Structure formats: C-alpha cells, structure tokens
Amino acid sequence: xxxxxxxxxxxxxxxxxxxxxxxxxxxxxxxxxxxxxxxxxxxxxxxxxxxxxxxxxxxxxxxxxxxxxxxxxxxxxxxxxxxxxxxxxxxxxxxxxxxxxxxxxxxxxxxxxxxxxxxxxxxxxxxxxxxxxxxxxxxxxxxxxxxxxxxxxxxxxxxxxxxxxxxxxxxxxxxxxxxxxxxxxxxxxxxxxxxxxxxxxxxxxxxxxxxxxxxxxxxxxxxxxxxxxxxxxxxxxxxxxxxxxxxxxx
Amino acid sequence: xxxxxxxxxxxxxxxxxxxxxxxxxxxxxxxxxxxxxxxxxxxxxxxxxxxxxxxxxxxxxxxxxxxxxxxxxxxxxxxxxxxxxxxxxxxxxxxxxxxxxxxxxxxxxxxxxxxxxxxxxxxxxxxxxxxxxxxxxxxxxxxxxxxxxxxxxxxxxxxxxxxxxxxxxxxxxxxxxxxxxxxxxxxxxxxxxxxxxxxxxxxxxxxxxxxxxxxxxxxxxxxxxxxxxxxxxxxxxxxxxxxxxxxxxxxxxxxxxxxxxxxxxxxxxxxxxxxxxxxxxxxxxxxxxxxxxxxxxxxxxxxxxxxxxxxxxxxxxxxxxxx
Amino acid sequence: xxxxxxxxxxxxxxxxxxxxxxxxxxxxxxxxxxxxxxxxxxxxxxxxxxxxxxxxxxxxxxxxxxxxxxxxxxxxxxxxxxxxxxxxxxxxxxxxxxxxxxxxxxxxxxxxxxxxxxxxxxxxxxxxxxxxxxxxxxxxxxxxxxxxxxxxxxxxxxxxxxxxxxxxxxxxxxxxxxxxxxxxxxxxxxxxxxxxxxxxxxxxxxxxxxxxxxxxxxxxxxxxxxxxxxxxxxxxxxxxxxxxxxxxxxxxxxxxxxxxxxxxxxxxxxxxxxxxxxxxxxxxxxxxxxxxxx
Numbered sequence: 001x002x003x004x005x006x007x008x009x010x011x012x013x014x015x016x017x018x019x020x021x022x023x024x025x026x027x028x029x030x031x032x033x034x035x036x037x038x039x040x041x042x043x044x045x046x047x048x049x050x051x052x053x054x055x056x057x058x059x060x061x062x063x064x065x066x067x068x069x070x071x072x073x074x075x076x077x078x079x080x081x082x083x084x085x086x087x088x089x090x091x092x093x094x095x096x097x098x099x100x101x102x103x104x105x106x107x108x109x110x111x112x113x114x115x116x117x118x119x120x121x122x123x124x125x126x127x128x129x130x131x132x133x134x135x136x137x138x139x140x141x142x143x144x145x146x147x148x149x150x151x152x153x154x155x156x157x158x159x160x161x162x163x164x165x166x167x168x169x170x171x172x173x174x175x176x177x178x179x180x181x182x183x184x185x186x187x188x189x190x191x192x193x194x195x196x197x198x199x200x201x202x203x204x205x206x207x208x209x210x211x212x213x214x215x216x217x218x219x220x221x222x223x224x225x226x227x228x229x230x231x232x233x234x235x236x237x238x239x240x241x242x243x244x245x246x247x248x249x250x
Numbered sequence: 251x252x253x254x255x256x257x258x259x260x261x262x263x264x265x266x267x268x269x270x271x272x273x274x275x276x277x278x279x280x281x282x283x284x285x286x287x288x289x290x291x292x293x294x295x296x297x298x299x300x301x302x303x304x305x306x307x308x309x310x311x312x313x314x315x316x317x318x319x320x321x322x323x324x325x326x327x328x329x330x331x332x333x334x335x336x337x338x339x340x341x342x343x344x345x346x347x348x349x350x351x352x353x354x355x356x357x358x359x360x361x362x363x364x365x366x367x368x369x370x371x372x373x374x375x376x377x378x379x380x381x382x383x384x385x386x387x388x389x390x391x392x393x394x395x396x397x398x399x400x401x402x403x404x405x406x407x408x409x410x411x412x413x414x415x416x417x418x419x420x421x422x423x424x425x426x427x428x429x430x431x432x433x434x435x436x437x438x439x440x441x442x443x444x445x446x447x448x449x450x451x452x453x454x455x456x457x458x459x460x461x462x463x464x465x466x467x468x469x470x471x472x473x474x475x476x477x478x479x480x481x482x483x484x485x486x487x488x489x490x491x492x493x494x495x496x497x498x499x500x501x502x503x504x505x506x507x508x509x510x511x512x513x514x515x516x517x518x519x520x521x522x523x524x525x526x527x528x529x530x531x532x533x534x535x536x537x538x539x540x541x542x543x544x545x546x547x548x549x550x551x552x553x554x555x556x557x558x559x560x561x562x563x564x565x566x567x568x569x570x571x572x573x
Numbered sequence: 574x575x576x577x578x579x580x581x582x583x584x585x586x587x588x589x590x591x592x593x594x595x596x597x598x599x600x601x602x603x604x605x606x607x608x609x610x611x612x613x614x615x616x617x618x619x620x621x622x623x624x625x626x627x628x629x630x631x632x633x634x635x636x637x638x639x640x641x642x643x644x645x646x647x648x649x650x651x652x653x654x655x656x657x658x659x660x661x662x663x664x665x666x667x668x669x670x671x672x673x674x675x676x677x678x679x680x681x682x683x684x685x686x687x688x689x690x691x692x693x694x695x696x697x698x699x700x701x702x703x704x705x706x707x708x709x710x711x712x713x714x715x716x717x718x719x720x721x722x723x724x725x726x727x728x729x730x731x732x733x734x735x736x737x738x739x740x741x742x743x744x745x746x747x748x749x750x751x752x753x754x755x756x757x758x759x760x761x762x763x764x765x766x767x768x769x770x771x772x773x774x775x776x777x778x779x780x781x782x783x784x785x786x787x788x789x790x791x792x793x794x795x796x797x798x799x800x801x802x803x804x805x806x807x808x809x810x811x812x813x814x815x816x817x818x819x820x821x822x823x824x825x826x827x828x829x830x831x832x833x834x835x836x837x838x839x840x841x842x843x844x845x846x847x848x849x850x851x852x853x854x855x856x857x858x859x860x861x862x863x864x865x866x867x
Binding site: 047079106109114136138141142143145154188200 | 260263281302303336350354355452455
C-alpha cells in the first residue's frame, strides 16, 4: 500500500506533460493553501444537513473545476476513506442515520479540497508556499527532506522486500508471529541504517548548493487577479455556507 | 488514530490547536538549539521511516488492522524536543498530501500523536531504564517495550477522551459517545501497543547494535539523561506535570459524568424532536454551560503547558550553566 | 593543500601527507584504485570531512569549521551519483537552487548560462527523474556551475555512462574553461581532459602528465591501475620492436603517436633496405615478439 501511495505522488512529480496545463496548478501556492484551509475550516463548522450538502457540492465542484485527474483523486480518497468511514459508521450506529450521513458528508467535503490541493500542486511548491506563509524554516526544511527521503525509502524497501522473498521469508502476518515481527523490525532497522548513509549524502548534496538549514522559496510567484478571483469565489461559498448555518438562507 | 476534519467539536479542536502551538513552539525552540547540521537529515529520515511504518497495516484479529505510531521509537532515538518536531512533520505530510487527518483537527491529532505519544514514550523509558537497565540488555528491552506500549495506549486514551468530550459538549453532532469511544479505542490500542512494543524493541536493539551513534551520539544521550534528572528533581516541573496529569484524567471524567447526567446519549436517542435539534444545531458555538467548562479546561491545559515549557527551559538552562 | 592527513572515525588511515597545489585554470586528475582516498580527498576539500590535520588553502584562505559553508560555494563538488545531488522536481529549478540559496541576482540568466555550458539547454522544463543517467550527470554539473564556483571537483564523472554519453561528457569537460580536480580511475578519460595528474594511494605516489604516469609501469602496478586498451596496444607494439617513444592514452594521442611510429619505421626500413632482406627481418622480429608478448 505504501508503495502505491507514495508512487501515486511520485508519478505526479515525474510526468512532464501536465506541468502548466490547469489553471489550478498555476495559482499562487499561498493563495491555494489559504483558500482551501479556510474552506475546510468553515465546512468543518457546519452542522445543518443543508449546509453540509452545499459544502459537499462546492467541494466536488472545486475538484471538477481544478481538472485534477479524477482517477487519482478517487484513489487518494479511497485511501483516506477508512478514517472517514470509521467515524461516520460509529455516529451512524449511535446517533441515527441522518447524523451519520451528515458526518460523512462533512468530513468528505473537508477531505476532498485537501486532496485537490495536494494533487493539483507541485509538492515542492506546496512547501514553498507554506514557508512563505511564515511556517518556521525548520519545519518546512524537514518537510522537504522527509518527502525526498520517502522516495528513497520506498526504493530501499522494495529492494529489501525482493531479497527477503528471495530467501523465502513469509512472516509478519500476525501479531502472534513473534519471530516474523522480529525479522520485520530488524529489516526496518537495516533499511534505516542503509538509508541514513544515502540521506546524509543527499543532504551534503544540498549543502554543495549553498543550502543552509533554511530553504529559500523558489518560484517567486506573486498574487495576481486570477488568484484574487479564486479567493473571492471561495469567500462567496463560505459566506453562503455561514448564512445557511445561521439560518439566514433556507 | 487520525481524526479527520469535521469529526471533532470545533471548540475542542481549537483548544487542541492552541495547546499544540504552545508545544511545537517550545519544541522547535529547544530542538533548533540542539539540532546540528549532521542531525537534520537523520531526523527527516526517521520521519520518513515513521511515515512508512504508519502506512503498513498489520492484522490484529477479527478482521481489523492496526498501524504503528513510532513516536516512542522517535523519542528514544533523538530525544523529546526533536521527536515532537519530527512527528509533527509526519502528520503535516499525512494531512496535507494524503488526506489522513485534517486541518481543523490537526491540533488534536498532533497533540495525541506528536506530543503526548513521544513524551510519554520518552518519559516511561527514562523512568524505567535506570531501574531495569542494570539487569542487562533484556532489562533495557523491557523498558523500551513498556515505553512503546504506554505511548500508544496513552495517546489512544487522549484521543478517546477528545472524542467523548466532543460528543458530550455538542450533544451528539460531533465526536463519538464516551461509552463507545473509550472502550473501543483503549481495547483496540492495548493490542496494537503490543505490536508497537515488539517492533520498537527490535528496531532499537538493531540500531544500538549496529550503529549506536547513527541517530543520537553518546554525549547527546547522556545529555538527555541529565535533562531527565533535572526534570525529576525540579519542583516546578513536578508540580506542573502533576497538574497536567490530573487535568487529563479529570476532564474526560467530568464530561463523561455530564454527558450521562445531562443529555448526552439520551438526548441523541430522541433527537427526532425538531425543537431540540434546532436549538442544538443552530450555531456551532452555542453550548451554554458546557462551553464555559471546556473553555475553562482549555485555559488550565494551556497554563499547564506553559508551565511545563517554562520548567523545561529552566531545567535545561541550569544544566547549561553548570557545564 | 599541505601535509593533508585524514583518518576515518574507526581509525583507518584514509589520506597521509598529501601535498597538492592547483593553479587557476588548471585541470588536474587524481587517479588511483578504489579505496585510495580519491573521493575522500574531494569531500575533504569541499569541507565535508572535519576534522583533518594539515591545511587546505582555497584562494589563499584556510579551510576551517567556520568558513566551510562559504568556501564550499567556491569549490563546486559534483557527486559520483547524480541521483543524490538532484533535489528539485524540474531541471530548471534544480539548477536555480544553488544561486537562489546564495542570494545571487539575475538567476534566470545564470540558469541559462549553466544549462548552456552543460549542453542541456533543451531540458530546462523536464523532470530530472525521467532523464537518462548521462543527462542527470549533466544536470548535476549544471546545478553546480550555476553557482559559478572558482573550481569544479568532479567525483568519477565518467562512471556508469554508456560509451557515447561518456565521450560527450569528456568532450564537454575538456572544452569547459574551469579549474578542475577530477577523481577517476578512468585513465583514458583523464588523459583527454587534464593537463596533469596525481596517482593517489592513501598518499601521493606520483605526479606528472598522464603520459609520464602511463610510462611508469611499476607505479601503476603498485597502485593497482589498469592501462587503457590503447596504451596496452602500443605497449605491445613497443615490445614487438616498433619504435614507440611514448604510450598514448587517448585516441587523439594514439593517432599522433601512430603517425610518428609509421614515419620512424619507414625511415628505419629504408635504412635497413639494401644488403639484407627486410621481409625476413620483419618476420623474425614478429615471431620473437609473439614469443614474449603472450
């Protein structure tokens, strides 16, 4: 699962063609982050079913308009779904079906915009946007390195998996299989040790390029009218949602 | 344990966010002071490793699966401050890029998995290690295992309590009822904790065996122990820790009581009644009595956190002066 | 560099008393077998191996803990494995990364210049992960060039490349107007690129032009280095009795040397012609050589 999960994103990084195609990926990352986050916050506050329905519609509309690959969005949503479904199911059981559905719609209308943001933005632009939004340098630097090392680790894991299977290891399927878990944990340790040498190397590579603990935002895009329009749209939607929530509308 | 957006009551989430901000500020301040250039890639690598570990689900019977947290591993390897920062990074990537966890609930998720879990793990390990460490390698392993189990269990308890409180103060619109969330979360994670313990012990034993210095150098480890010594001997810290523990225990109990006494479950059972639904759903902030209780609790929590941070700074400051 | 000594953390001696000085504009190769300390030397000069004993002077400034970060942008280290050095998602951004960190102005122009000198103008918008290994090497080199360092440190620039990519990279490096220190065990490539070479095996074994080094077989044997095929061919010819003066290392040198050999041989045969029979003479020489050549 991890492999497909991470690869899903690395595939995003690797494709040449879909660079400057959609308007959404060309927006200033800061605007996207602020816009999506505020939408999520508003949507999370909704309790009336009408409001939640509108929020969900808006979220799906955003997904459609952003021209993010529908297939990838559905895959990502399915990966996030257990977290959403578990909560909804318990509400469903204990507070009635309408509450459960409201909860499901509410969490979905929060998750979908986030996934659109993640899939419709170059990952490094996202971090750069966070840095320009004054998130501490230590955290954004770690984010960037962690993301880079995820790819490194998934390569390393793949190799280990192959070599383990080549030697006929079939353990770690159950918690009762203590031997299997032990082999797994040694493998994890080995992967960490092996990857740490390469991780150091990658970091030295960065330092060769005058990197000093803090990343300087690249692509110094500025807020343009398009970005403002995007924010305005989201603000209108948020206003409608608030109005519905406080029963001004409907 | 990743709580998505829209599940927690906004107020609970807000308090969680504030507490998290206090912690992360203190942790990144302490962390950046101790962070050497050499360690930065190692921390990031551990974060990446824990990210991967959290995605590997293993079956725990009955058709359910659990995943590791890795917080205790992180804290034992690199110390508490950097572990808090590193776990936060893991959660940011999960929330931002994979939709696991959310934005509004980020504070709570971070409090559970990036603050409570590593700090518990670290604390339990350093509490047990001097007692058991002398009996050789197996004693050490027991300390590590206990720390890992405790970190999962306590974090799950915190998460369950947050869900229960959300349910109680929102009258059922948010959260999960205490009668469900607490037994389910605790039972489930008591089992997951065993897996976490076995794997943490294995990984740490391997790392200490093969390359003891690859993540935390020896004098860093000694310094960690010195800080722990300071903490256990500092009165301010002991007091604020005690306040925090009492607060953590009392808060869910209070809401459990209030949810059973007042409306809580019963209210949700007959919530087909339209007038009540309107009263309850009209505004996300209209909670009446419980609102102030939560606010009060939040303030206490915030003060406790601030006290702890202050105590930590003082404790570490005084070790520095001595050197 | 003066009296440079460096030990690994486990106490293994990696470099002993290495003395080396490089003039501005000079291209120098460090040749030696695996584990001879070539990469260590480059990493040390780039300030990644501290502490060491001895002194490293870069532009007259002594390398130490404080100025390592600063001096590193004067000596651009290019890794053996470009995968470790490429970080950003597009070529353009990766090349711009260094200058941006240095806070330089006019980044676009620098990027264009660096891409042109690395011969990859057309790849600016591409994803490095999708490029061939040889192209990745060029991206890594461009990323360093964009910072406009005084000097390039290249670690095994030709390793892992297919013959064509290797040839093109060698050509690129030969024509590039930069001070270079190249660690390699590819003697042929080194001969094409550099003016001077150093044989390193923990300490400096020999210093001179590439042809000097190739001529001293004992040094090569001790250092565990293998002659390039061309040199071997001429070596064998020499032993067969052909008048070979120097062992060529690269193709160009080989062509030049071969022309000279043919001239000399022609002169000699014309001298020999007359009393004896040149054909039988040649034949006996050949069989002779076959006897001890194999």
